[in-house]
Amino acid sequence: MSIDISLLISSIPILGIAIALAILLTSIVMRNRSIRTIIHVLFLVFLFLITIAIAIIFINLYNNPVSYYCFGGWPQPLGICYILDAYTTYFLFLVLVVFLPIALYSIWYSRHIDNYYYLYILIIIHICGLIALCLTSDFFNMYVMIEVIGISAYGLIAFYRYRVRALIASIRYAILGSLFTSLLFLSIAILYLSTGSLSIAVNGAILRNDNLGLAVSASLRSVDGVIIYIVIAIWIGLFISAIFPNHIWLPDAHSEAPTTVSALLSSLSVVTGIYIVSRIYYTLVYNSIVMDRISIINIILMVLGSISSILGSIMLIKEDDVKRIFAYSTIMNMGYIVLGIAITNPIGIKASLLHTLSHGIGKSMAFLSIGIFIWRYQTRNIFALEGRGYENPITTIFLTIALLNLIGLPPTAGFYSKLMLARAFLETRNYPVLGIFLATIVISAYGYSRVLEHLLKPLPPQYRTHEKEHLSPFVTSSLVTLSITIVLVVLLQPYIEQFLDIATQSLIHTYENYRYVLVEQLQNILIP
Structure with a gap:
């Protein structure tokens, strides 16, 4: 194990919080014209550090x-450890x-926002x-990290606090x-009373009657208590991913948030x-003593994923608000991903992972692109945006x-992932x-095509503007990066598939990965 990688694992969130604090202090202490430049630089530093760190981890x-890295030198199950697998x-x-592209776009997007530093702080905390x-x-x-993600998301959605709809969406x-998090907290208490530990590895070992090869054993006080936690934790996951019937918050939240936040929430947060x-599932259910008792969970996930796909596609074609169209598209696509995971087959998992990408x-590219139209014409209605595509050709x-990718037409990454799901x-x-x-897929294709149909509808001469399209270098670099990535996913298919195979097997054998770390730490304690 490389000590450098271990320290790197722990440093990513810590450095992020440090930079967020630096941005906050800078906004309080400084009041001159250079403050915006300094805060932009700090945000770019965070972007640079996270890029380098993840690139090193990937290599x-x-x-x-x-x-792995254990904070304060306290090993599992006594301390908090970060574990990194494929x-x-x-x-x-x-x-x-x-x-990376969303962050670059945010620098342009925030140029006319007075409290832009709050946007940066909340985004950093969220990431x-x-x-x-x-x-x-x-x-x-x-549980704590779910709370951090949630609280920062509430703030991001309500960022335009003078908009009543944004406040209502955030409050809802x-x-x-x-x-949901209150229920999760109570279920964690029940889990602790049932197994005597909150360590993922220890709970996995108890549910598999695994003594870890060290003659170490722990008793299971209540199987029902573990099942309660599993059900509520999976329910929380479905709520975050906006799977039916837990989807009602997403359309308003993603449409009323700032465009850069909408892109972040729809592309990363829901995943x-x-x-x-x-x-x-793969730590507490798969190959454990509770697997037979809750085997119906796969069927439930299949049903909910199917309903989410149907609901998302139907609502997508009924909306006239372009951001709500993309929001319902997210519900539909999360349904696809859940369906792939639910079949508990390596090819299904692999396809779902590729589709998340x-x-x-x-x-994110769709939200960032349409955000330029929304900013320029101050409307999200596709009828009000009719003909504006000719004024903004780039x-x-x-x-x-972006829409061709979401539809799933070749040679885009969307075609590749949907083909694998099929x-x-x-x-x-x-x-x-x-x-x-x-x-x-067919229904949603019609919904996506409606957006382009209205943007490219001929506009009478008296309604045209003669202002030339001008894109910021940050916007251009952001959208170009995403465009290239869409094609690269297909061109680098053999390497992508190899990576996905490793990640899929890592998930299926996730308990073994956690067990390896736990055994290594227990050996250091029990065998001087």
Whole structure:
């Protein structure tokens, strides 16, 4: 194990919080004209550090499949440890690919916002929460990170506090989120009373009657208590991912938030729920003593994923608000991802992981592109935006690429991921699911095409503006990066598939990864 990687694992969230604090102090202490430049530089420093850190972690994956860092030198199950395996590395890679363009776009987007530093602070805290959630190895720290992600999201959604709809959307999300996290906290207490530990590895060992090869044993006081936690934790994950019937908060939240926040929430934040569901399932359910008792959970996930796909696609074609169109598209695509995870087959997991990448790239690019139209014409209604595509040809090209990716047409990443999902459903003989999947793709394609149809509708001469389109270098670099990434995912298919295979096997064997770290630490304690 490389000590440098171990320290790097722990430093990402800590450095992020330090930079967020530096931005806050700078905004309080300084009042001259250079403050905006200094804060932009601090935000770019965070972006640079997180890019370098995740890139090093990604390169190190093949040398160290499992790395860890324990805070304060306290080993599991006594202390808090961050564990990095291939599955976690994949999600960190997703953060890097999607967040980098969004962050660059944010610098342009915030140029006329007075309290822009609050936007930066909340975004940094949100990203650090996402990363820490993926790295944590105990259930209580997972709960804490869910709270951090949620609270920062409430603030981001209500950023335009003078807009009543934004405040209502944030309050609704906060009330529902508080209810769910309160239930999660109570279930954690029940889990602790049932197993005597909140360590993911220890709970996994108890549910598999595994003495860890060290003649160490722990008693299971209540199987029902563990099942209660599993059900509530998976429910929380479905709420975060806006899977039916937990989707009601998402359309308002994602449409009323600032455009850069909408892109962040729809491409990265909702995927956090998928991570929670998959980790909980493969550590506590898969090959454990509770697997037979809650085997129906896969069927429930299939049903809810199917309903989410159908609901999202239907609502997508009924909306006239372009941001709500993209919001319902997110619900539909999260349904696809849950369907892939629910079949508990390597090809299904692999397809779902690829779709988180293709959807994240395409959805963030769609939001960022349409955000330019919204900023210029101060409307989100597709009828009010009729003909404006001709006045913004470059932005329209970027938006078209994003929508083609979301539809799933070749040669985009969306085609690649949807083809793999279809193959997964076909090989596992889930023909009804395959039918729903194909039908919703066709329905949603009509919804996406409506956006382009209105933007490219001929506009009478008296309504045209003669102002030339001008894109900031930050906006251009952001959209160009996303466009290139959409194509690179297909061009680098062999390497992407190899990475996905490693991440998929890491998830399936996630308990073994956590067990390896726990055994190594217990050996250091028990065998001087």
